[in-house]
Amino acid sequence: MKDKISSPASAGRREAIKAAAALSVVPLLGFPAVLRAQGDAIRLGHLTPRTGFLGQVGEYGFKGATLAVEEANARGGVLGRRIELIAEDSVNPQTAVNKAQKLIERDRVICLIGEISSASGLAIGEQAQRYKIPFFNTGCNSDALRGSNCKRYMFHIEGSNTMYTKTIGTWQLQKNLIKGARWAFLTADYAFGHDLYKVSSRFLEEHGGIILNNDFVPTNTADYSAYILKLRQLKPDFVYLNLAGVDQTTFLKQYREYNLPYELAGGVMDTAPFWAAGLENLSGHWQSLWYHGLTVPASRTFTERFVKKFGHPPENQAWGDYVGVRIVLQTVAETKSTEPRRLIEHLEKGAEFDLLKARKGRFRDWDHQLLQEMYVVKVKDKSRSKDKWDIFDLVETVPDAKGSLELIQPTQAENPCDMPAA
């Protein structure tokens, strides 16, 4: 039985197995979505992961941008021209670069909006600078994008890791939770996580916190039990998560499975992964760039329109891309131009924008970070939750109405940005 006779099909089978190995690791190629209009429309390029571990968050970004474009067209467009959104899936940095080039060269977009992965964001920033086309980052958190890798043509609507850390940190300091507390970290092993670990551990240590351990966790990890066993041995006061996307969901569910008593905190919070985990698996205080439970009237209107169109509330990423499109269109309207240099100059001069928050926002001229309020939120008591989307109570706005918006921003020393000329 063990001696074999070579059959004619054997070479083919061997090839098939090789190809299987190759194909099974090919990342899925996204399907481009295009909302086309005719004539000399103003074209906006939208680029964000719609598949992969950030895909579920990216889908919200796409929906937010779509809604903003539709609303603008319903009002008659800008400068008498229709707005056209050309959207692509940037599943990884390499794809992001290719699609950014395609959007700029072939589709002739006036700017790029979107992205979530900081690794892809870095790559898109390079392209934006090279082609001199503005890129409005709506989802990349890494400080490096605003600091050592800052670009004249890159603007940041998304908060930086430092902003997220300082938002929850301001609250933790108020409650005297940091000094002497022992923290165990889990950190996503890519650009975003490393950057976030750097700023969050620095903040805690500066204020007297003790860092017991940090584990770098590969993205797309399906099983956290081994990490959770380590946490159990460490017996920290807090577990600090620097994870994103699906990884956040998976960890939250499995952390509850083991029912450990150590309170959770984290460097960032996106609502979609928390929704996916389900309210019963959530606990603790978190920080948010925007939440659909915000009572600001403009914010409620946005939420209502979004629910009407898509049948579910927007998450914070939908807000980012919605506001991003509106910022671009307002800038075009105010400068009466789609010329990149003029747009950038206008933004650098401190043009103000309605961010659906209590205070208006503007970009810092030296690092292009949008100055804005953030929020501390608390996981809702299940009995008071209206529906599965209703997972947080707003605790406070940071900075409060009296505080300067610079309070949660990295200082110039923390954020070394040497902006290249336009």
Added chain:
Amino acid sequence: MLLLEQIVNGLLVGSYYILLSLGLSLIFSLGGVVNLAHGAFYAVGAYLAWEIEKRAGFFGAMGLSPVGVALIGMLVERFALRRLYSKDPMLGLLFTFGLALTAEQALRIVWGSTGLPFAMPDALRGQLILGDFIYSYYRLFMLAVAALGVAGCWLLLNKTAFGMVVRAGTRDPEMVRALGINLRPTLTAVFALGVALAGLAGVLSAPLAGVQPAMGTEILTATFVVVVIGGLGSFWGVVLAGLLVGAVRGVTIYFYPPAAEASMYLLMILLLLLRPRGLMGERFEKFE
């Protein structure tokens, strides 16, 4: 102590790899089809479970969802895959690859791209604490189900007439045909059984890792690795490899977490260098 705890925990984690890989291995052994849609069937199992769970509870979903997946598998085999057996194996490969892409996109269209919350059944919540060790009841349950699945498959393959045809068909399909046995219904049944195991793994992992469209793509590579480590077509090899991959991962996380996901690939490379057939792989005439 913690290291030992990690190893034991790793064995628990390996259980759904075993279910997935066993199905993949079965389909490959008999049909010669490298089923790149295996992960998609796993995802479909989880999504069906999400729908059924709302009406029939978790255990209802655990029973019914794999049956649903098996039915879908039978349709796929009967109306598509069957036409490709006698053709270039590359066609089967491309077909299942296309099927996987289509399935993922379909899940996204029907259920949205956001992950769906899937709660753990109340009956299985809680932890068993033995001294320094902690086990979640749910994972123990998962291990039990996987063990039953493995035992059931073993009995089916080794103690029934159906199993005899399958085993004979794996070794020498021409001879089986010459004996007047029609392998076609057997192929359909094996494909259905294989994807049902994937569906079952999907149901079991839903409360742990959540339900989201890309879940199948993510697990597929690991499944292949387990099958390759175990040895193509080897029943116990796959079981052993599933456990080994889980344990090695636990140990890696103990010493050097960033390599956690890479550990199984390293294991595969090392093993293939030392033993190209995999742990318990036999030489297969039709593949060599």
